[in-house]
Amino acid sequence: MAAWTWRFEKSDGTQVEPAVPVEEFSTQGDAESWIGENWKALLEGGADQVRLLEDGTEVYGPMSLHADES
Secondary structure, eight states: OOOEEEEEEOTTSOBOOOSSOOOOBSSHHHHHHHHHHHHHHHHHTTOOEEEEEETTEEEEEEEEOSOOOO
């Protein structure tokens, strides 16, 4: 079974420890739901962006955690 995880980074791509407990997910949808619920706490804890990984392989990213300031 695939393991979906997030990598948490500063805006320059440096990996940081997340401000909330890290989880592994069995589906991409579960991982995306979780980030939707936790992005504010992650941002406040020092992460600027995330990358979604499936079994350690990047699926997409970086995705900014900052609200669109337009």
